[in-house]
Amino acid sequence: MVTPFDYFEHRRACKQKQLERSTRIANLPLQYRSPISQYEREILSKPIEELVQDVRKTIIKPIDILRSYGKVAIKAHAKINCLTEVMINPGAEKWIENINLRGPLAGIPVSLKDSISVGGFDVSVGYSRNVGKPYAEDGTMVRILRDAGAVPYVKTNLPVTLLSFESANDVWGRTTNPHNSKYSPGGSTGGESALLAYGGGRIGLGSDVAGSVRVPAHFAGIYSLRCSTGRWSKGGMNTSMPGQEGIPSVFSPMARTLPDLVYFTKSIIEMKPWEYDHSVHPLPWRADIYDKTKSQKPLRIGVMRTDGVVPPSPACARALSTVASALSSAGHSVNDIHPPAPSRALIIASALLNTDGCRTFLSYFRTGEWMDPGAGQMAFYASLPSPIRYIHYLFVKYIKRDTLWAELLSEFRERSAYEQWKLVAKREAYKAEWHAWWQDEAKVDVILTPPNATPAVPHDGMKDAVSSCGYTFLFNLLDYTAGVLPVTHVDSALDALPSDFNVSGLNGVAKGACKHYDATKMHGLPVGVQVVGQRLQEEKVLAVMETVENLLEAEGKKYELLEID
Numbered sequence: 001m002v003t004p005f006d007y008f009e010h011r012r013a014c015k016q017k018q019l020e021r022s023t024r025i026a027n028l029p030l031q032y033r034s035p036i037s038q039y040e041r042e043i044l045s046k047p048i049e050e051l052v053q054d055v056r057k058t059i060i061k062p063i064d065i066l067r068s069y070g071k072v073a074i075k076a077h078a079k080i081n082c083l084t085e086v087m088i089n090p091g092a093e094k095w096i097e098n099i100n101l102r103g104p105l106a107g108i109p110v111s112l113k114d115s116i117s118v119g120g121f122d123v124s125v126g127y128s129r130n131v132g133k134p135y136a137e138d139g140t141m142v143r144i145l146r147d148a149g150a151v152p153y154v155k156t157n158l159p160v161t162l163l164s165f166e167s168a169n170d171v172w173g174r175t176t177n178p179h180n181s182k183y184s185p186g187g188s189t190g191g192e193s194a195l196l197a198y199g200g201g202r203i204g205l206g207s208d209v210a211g212s213v214r215v216p217a218h219f220a221g222i223y224s225l226r227c228s229t230g231r232w233s234k235g236g237m238n239t240s241m242p243g244q245e246g247i248p249s250v251f252s253p254m255a256r257t258l259p260d261l262v263y264f265t266k267s268i269i270e271m272k273p274w275e276y277d278h279s280v281h282p283l284p285w286r287a288d289i290y291d292k293t294k295s296q297k298p299l300r301i302g303v304m305r306t307d308g309v310v311p312p313s314p315a316c317a318r319a320l321s322t323v324a325s326a327l328s329s330a331g332h333s334v335n336d337i338h339p340p341a342p343s344r345a346l347i348i349a350s351a352l353l354n355t356d357g358c359r360t361f362l363s364y365f366r367t368g369e370w371m372d373p374g375a376g377q378m379a380f381y382a383s384l385p386s387p388i389r390y391i392h393y394l395f396v397k398y399i400k401r402d403t404l405w406a407e408l409l410s411e412f413r414e415r416s417a418y419e420q421w422k423l424v425a426k427r428e429a430y431k432a433e434w435h436a437w438w439q440d441e442a443k444v445d446v447i448l449t450p451p452n453a454t455p456a457v458p459h460d461g462m463k464d465a466v467s468s469c470g471y472t473f474l475f476n477l478l479d480y481t482a483g484v485l486p487v488t489h490v491d492s493a494l495d496a497l498p499s500d501f502n503v504s505g506l507n508g509v510a511k512g513a514c515k516h517y518d519a520t521k522m523h524g525l526p527v528g529v530q531v532v533g534q535r536l537q538e539e540k541v542l543a544v545m546e547t548v549e550n551l552l553e554a555e556g557k558k559y560e561l562l563e564i565d
Contacts, residue, residue: 103149139236211472357414
């Protein structure tokens with residue numbers, strides 16, 4: 001329909017999807033609305049590897065696992081609005097009758113980011129334009145899951161545009177953090193992190209282009225792994241920016257516990273995804289690397305305490321120090337590092353991600369459709385006429401004396417193919433510089449960093465913090481493997497800003513990020529740490545994450561998950 005009359009189509013599509021979702025929930029069998037039984041709590045307490053064995057031995061029926069997690073997922077949705085497509089009935093209740101009982105995920109419910117395609121269901125990605133267009137068949141990643149014996153049962157919310165650490169759109173509404181409803185669970189895979197943190201699932205599948213599985217893990221208190229490109233399939237999804245390969249997006253696993261994250265990652269790789277998808281490297285699970293790293297002592301740990309753009313908040317700095325101290329006390333080699341400037345990566349990656357001037361993600365909007373405020377900021381700067389953008393650049397650089405913010409803002413614009421090729425050359429040179437630094441100077445096994453400068457942002461906080469993504473975006477540009485594990489919670493008594501903290505001396509990115517940091521309001525929010533390896537080092541990163549968690553547990557500091565209601 002022609003603008004502006006498509007506004008009415010937009011409203012109609014949003015109402016249609018929300019009614020469809022509520023109807024599906026209302027029509028679920030009575031088992032999904034009854035109180036959680038003791039038997040179901042036993043199911044909910046078991047790691048997925050144990051559940052798979054119980055299914056194979058016929059100790060537990062797959063339908064009981066589905067109904068246990070489905071029940072909690074529905075409770076979670078009522079509280080935090082995390083679900084989009086409810087695929088339990090019709091769908092999973094039928095699919096479960098024909099699962100592969102010999103698969104590594106036999107009988108395990110798996111939640112999916114809304115952008116992942118499942119046959120018979122829409123892949124709206126939060127845009128009303130995509131409503132009422134169910135996919136004819138499963139995408140590649142879902143076929144792998146099904147062949148592994150898994151049962152997709154719900155899809156989860158995300159931000160419209162997929163370019164935010166919040167998860168809200170007109171089609172599905174806003175997802176809130178299960179720890180504090182005034183805050184975001186992260187994005188763009190925020191519905192997943194919220195569901196898993198609440199206990200409505202044990203494993204889920206997301207995607208990551210600038211931190212989209214790692215920041216949600218940090219915000220909501222779960223575990224995630226950003227795989228390098230080519231380790232997992234990338235087929236079978238819809239997106240807001242098809243064709244964007246300057247900073248490739250990757251499918252990646254998320255989990256409620258670390259053992260589940262390890263088992264899930266291993267299981268998918270053992271399914272030989274390269275036989276399903278040409279883009280996957282034929283690289284099997286390397287148990288020798290995983291086992292060797294777990295037993296290695298000392299590990300050589302580099303600590304990157306800041307990205308040089310936004311200083312970490314006291315809560316995030318404390319979490320990082322807690323992990324570094326635990327490793328050091330256990331006899332591992334822990335040293336601060338100073339790699340090639342991460343600020344350069346932020347500028348290059350930001351330019352590469354939006355070389356189309358935001359035209360592609362804007363093309364899907366209908367009249368009156370709500371836009372994430374952070375993405376709106378990018379689109380605004382990209383739309384400025386060149387003379388005005390240049391005048392603003394001069395003002396920020398020479399009057400406000402903020403060189404970094406000025407350069408970053410100037411990068412939000414459309415590029416020619418000639419300009420994009422130059423950016424790709426800069427990206428590759430920067431990656432080579434990092435590789436040489438790691439091999440010749442740092443000589444570490446992994447790097448520890450904060451996943452973000454602050455804990456979760458309040459709703460609509462990304463309008464100010466839109467460019468505060470350097471701690472994760474850096475490793476997307478480098479294509480390094482990076483995992484996040486929860487470490488602690490914000491403590492109002494320990495994590496307040498110093499009395500002499502002066503925001504006026506910060507650059508524009510840091511000002512936006514620090515604006516919403518308040519340890520009193522954030523008290524109790526999760527805080528994580530990021531573990532980074534080089535490219536295709538999933539086994540090593542997971543093993544170090546396990547070492548970290550074991551050391552924290554030995555000190556009585558292991559992160560406590562939210563209890564299931």
